[in-house]
Amino acid sequence: MFKYFKKKREKKQEILHRVKTDKAKRKERKQEIAALPGTERKAEIKGDKLSRKKQKQQRKEELKTSSRKERRAAKKDARMYRKLKNRPVRFAGWSVLAALLLVIVVTVGPTVASVVGNLSGKHITIDTTSEEADEARAAADQVSEEIADEGLVLLKNDNDSLPLEDEKINVFGSTAFTFKYGGGGSGASDLSRAVNLFDALADAGIDYNEDLYDYYAGLPELEESVGNTDAGIVQVFKGMVSSDEAAGEPDVSDEAIDQAKAYSENAMIIVQSEGVEASDISDNQLKLSDEMDRLIEKVTDNFSNVTIVVNAGNTLELGFVEAYPSIQSVIWTGTPGPLGTRSLAEALSGELNPSGRITDTYAYDTESSPASENFGDYKYDNLDKAYLNYEEGIYVGYRYYETFYEGDEEGYNQAVQFPFGHGLSYTTFDWNIVDQELDNDSIELEVEVTNTGEVAGKDVVQLYYSAPYTPGGIEKSAINLVSFEKTGSLEPGESEVLTISYDTRDMASYDISDENYILENGTYEIKLGRNVHEIDDTLDFEIAEDIVYQTDTDTGTEYENRFTESENELTVLSRNDWEGTYPSDQNDSKVASDKVIERVQGHEYNDDVEMPETGAENGLLLEDLKGLDYDDPLWDEFLDQLTVDQMIDYVTEGAYHTREIDEHGIPNTVLMDGPAGFSFFGFKQVEAGAYPTEIVVASTWNKELAYEMGDMIGQEAKAYGIHGWYAPALNIHRSPLGGRNFEYMSEDPVLNGMIGAGMAKGAQDQGVTVFMKHFIMNEQETNARSGLLVWSDEQTMREIHLRPFEMAVKEAGVTGAMSSFSYIDGKWANPALLNGMLRDEWGFQGVVSSDAVFGFMEAPQAVTSGNDLMLDVLTAPDQKQRLEEAHEEHPEAITAGLRNSMHNSLYTTLKTHISN
Incomplete structure (x- = not known):
């Protein structure tokens, strides 16, 4: 191999x-x-x-x-x-830096002041120095370490080589000195309390070879790396201009090898990836460099017990571990936050028993998935825009591998190394279904889990289903995750009964032709899985006749196809004709149709609306509306008081805060990144709790722990004076090449939705607005910030890309969302998405903020399409001018749009702890 x-x-x-x-x-x-x-x-x-x-x-x-x-x-x-x-080119990220510098250089007066103020975080008025803040951070560190503990995944453990019998180890490679605690960009966090890998080993009672440490620490290549980390915007810019090749590795001398052999037969090598916002990963970076190849070959030739540590937020190619018999174990840490090195060290010593499960399929060839065929740099010849075709349809991640290789075990084993949901333990567990209730309304199983091994541990029970499929009919994956539960820590011989349930309609497929969801008649197989491919038990559930769902179960809104305005024609992958429909960028039409151009460049203003009243003197303050429903008539009286200028200022200055309007009792609020703990994307450092990145949170498969993280984020927010959180990120891992895969959770929408809903509910229960992001289809960084047209079919959008957001709305009651950079169905800030789907169909009541504003994102289109706040660091004065000019031309439409945006924003503000 x-x-x-x-x-x-x-x-x-x-x-x-x-x-x-x-x-x-x-x-x-x-x-x-x-x-x-x-x-x-x-x-x-x-x-x-x-x-x-x-x-x-x-x-x-x-x-x-x-x-x-x-x-x-x-x-x-x-x-x-x-x-x-x-393929994506990381150097293209310079365009973002160039745009930033250009704005600062060519603008004058208040614009420069605005840019500098936003980047410096001058308006972020929070206090992280109080005793309450210190206590919140200390509690956050405990939760962070617990997530890192439970997110650790044991991928391979031949001959029970771990935990180490001889607690002495040789740590090879420069990567040990550049441990990846997190990713770059808004998903980065405060690493001021990060624990050095070697300190963590020592604390866990593992002796590391200090002579080997000194050998590496003294290499010129490592002098600048030891102990140094970047964050925020600096980290992003460095990532943009880094090489698209896998990182090199200094050679290790024969003398160092000989000394290490005399020290211990145990060796450890860390393999990494470089995930960062604003640029994607190249396929080369998911493979070993030639230098790392040589290091592994040299180490495996000389040591009998080699451990590979996967310290990466992207799915790497790990086929090499099977080429060397002395690689006995593989541990995945992901990007585990500042305390993740402790979890790794304790797993090596045996103090910690790994219980995580991977959230992606590990294929031998990362380019073997159909989504990889349409990932990269694609631009129209006649339109100044890039595009991306989601031609893989619903067959993302395991949905492709499990369906394509159904009935072909040999082919599957040649393609997939570690299946989705895979993870080992130092102990063993038996499962027994002790009760079951299966009907047309709900599916419920009670599963007794017993620790049959010799050490304590936690187990994950994964529940999947397989739906009946008719060739040529509605597309269906051969298997789908539908729910899961995790046990507490079970001592040897101890048992716990887990109750796993879900609504039967969760197995329904979206029928584009009839514009509804349907459970087609036939046999549904309910499967208990150790992972997606290793099924422990299967129950058959019969549906005698088709069950059609024509309306949303929560709102009663009638289903309809909402994303069919374009004339873009895709060949969407079908299991009925794999060869004939397999994605290819060779046949792309790079000529945008006239209708596509019109949708991108045009915008419809509804000038038929009644002109709202403005500037009234009704004597109301915002606090007078506390506790009132969104539709309460008193809201109209309050909103009548706002002037057009006040509303324009409010929505255009929505970057990391909202502004105060004192005469109406509207307070300033603070809104902060990020998914791994509060951070600010400019040049201001924020001392705050720091967590593992979202991929590690999801790899815990622990919904309660996700809630606990959100709850702690909320407690910190109250201690610091923060009211909104730009998180969680709910986009999927469409391809291993995604630059923000560390910041997203998995390739599966249900896992994303359940973990994300837990995080969201925890924070919202503390009175913090959760801005679930990036709504939707923001799975590629290349060209995203210049406006990327994303094309897909409605079934794929509903079942894969919209599903986690829908779950967060309905299960966590989120009151905030962040729209994506993407042009969905030919429209940025698509009203069919932000109003039709989000608000009308799902019943969302809250505020929508844009992502960081770039040139194609304009406030007049936003406020008349359901996007309420502009997260504009660079061009807020320009946005204000655009709204003023649009108001002169379309006074009714703009005034009504601004009023709706203020209503959404202020209703959400009253839901935060600021009103207490």
Whole structure:
């Protein structure tokens, strides 16, 4: 297998050279054509197109006469060529830095003051120095460590090599000195209390080879790395300009190896990835570098018990662990927060028994999923926008692998190394279904879990279902996660009965043709799984006749297709024709239709609305509305008092706070990032509790622990004077290449929804507005901040990408949302999404903020489409001017939109602890 990966890497380098050479030729040719007169230029462009068409046809003819093996190899090379040509480029992130600098340089007066003030965090008026704040951080650290403990995943443990019998270890590699506690950007957190890996080992009673430590610490390559970390905007910019190759690794001398062999037979190597907001990961960064290859080969040749630690928020290729028999164990830490090194050390010593489960499928080839075919840099020829086609449909992550390889165990085992939900323990558990109730309303199982091993531990019971599928009918995955529960710590011989239940309609599929959800008649298999592929028990549940759901169960709103305005046609992957529908970027139409262009560039203002009253003197203060329903008539009297100027200022200055309007009793509120603990994305450091990133929170598979984290976030918020939290992030891991995968939870919407709802409810129960984000389909960083048109079909959107947000609304009652950068169905701040789906269908009552504002995001479109606040760090004065100009042209529409935004924002403010 090692030779296979080496050969594949060499082929990739060869094709990458071709890509770069061809790119240089195209650039040179473009310059030649640009220098020609207009008539000659058109003729040359047309001639080049005909030439390319002839060459393509010639290649097709040549392939017809080739052997089958040659054709397959040629197709594989062509596919790799396309991927490399269109892959995300981290250096493209400079555009964000350039945009920032450009704004600061070319603007004057109040705009510069606004930018500098926003980046410096001058308006973030919080107090983190009180005794109450100290107590909250101390409690947060306890929860953080508990999450890191339970999020640790034991992927492999041959011969019970862990915990270590001889508690002495050699730690190889520079990566031990650059441990990844979290990711970069808004998902970063306060690492001022981070525990050094070597200190954690010592605290756990594990002796590490100090001579080997000194050898690495003295290397010139590591002098600047030891003990240094970046955060916030600095970390993002560094990530943008870093290489898209896997990190290198200094060589280790033979003398150091000999000394280490005399010290212990135990060795540990950490493998990492570099996840950061604003740039995606390259596929090369998910593989070992040549230098790391050599290190692993050298270490495994000399030590009998090697542990690989996966310290990454992205899914790495780990096939190499099977090439070396001496790699006895693999532990996944993810990006586990500042105290995660303790969890790792305690797992090595045996003080901690791992109980986490991975939240993604670990495939041998990270590019083998269909979503990887449409991930990268795609731009229209006739529209200044990038696009992304979600042609994989519902077959994301395990839904693809389990369905495509259904009935082909050999093929599955060659493709998948560790299935979704996989995780081992130092003990063993038996399951027994002691009770069951299955009917058309609900499914409920009682499962007795017994620790049959010799040490205490926790277990996770995963519940899946398989629905009847008709070829050519509604698309259905062969298996779907529907619920899960986790035990407490069970001593040897101890048992616990878990109750796992869900609504039967949760197994329904969305039928695009009839615009409803349906449970088709047939046999539904209810499956208890150790992971998605290892099923412990199966129950059959019969549905005699189709059950059709035409309205939302909570609001009674009739279902309808809401995202069909574009003329963009996708070939969506179908299990009825894998080969014929498998995604490919080769056939993309890079010409946007006139209707698409019109939707992107145009905006409809409803000038038929009645002009709201403004500037009335009704003598009401905001506190007079405390406890009133959203639709209470007194809201109209209060909102009548606001002037247009007051409302414009309020919605345009919504970056990390909302402004005070003293005469109406409207207080200033503070809104803060981030999903791993409060942080500020500018240049201001915030001392706050710091947690593992969301992928680790989800890997605990512990809903109660997620609630506890949210609850602690809420307690901190009250101690500091914070009222809103830009979290949790509920987007899925569509591809292993996603730059923010550390900040998101998993490839599965139900796991995201359940963990995310727990986090959200915990914070909201403390009176903190939770801004679930990024609503929706923000799974790629490349081109996101220039406005990315995302195309998908409605079933995929509802069942995969909308599902976790819907669960957060309905199960946690969230009162805040952050819209994404994405153009959904051709519209940024799409009213069908923000009003039709979110508010009308799901019953959401609250405020929607934009994500950080870039040039394509304009306030007039936002406030008339359901987006209430502009998180504008750079251009708030420009947004104010746009609204003033739009108000002159569309006074009724803009005034009504501003009024709705104020209503949503202020209603939400009264739900926070500020009103107490």
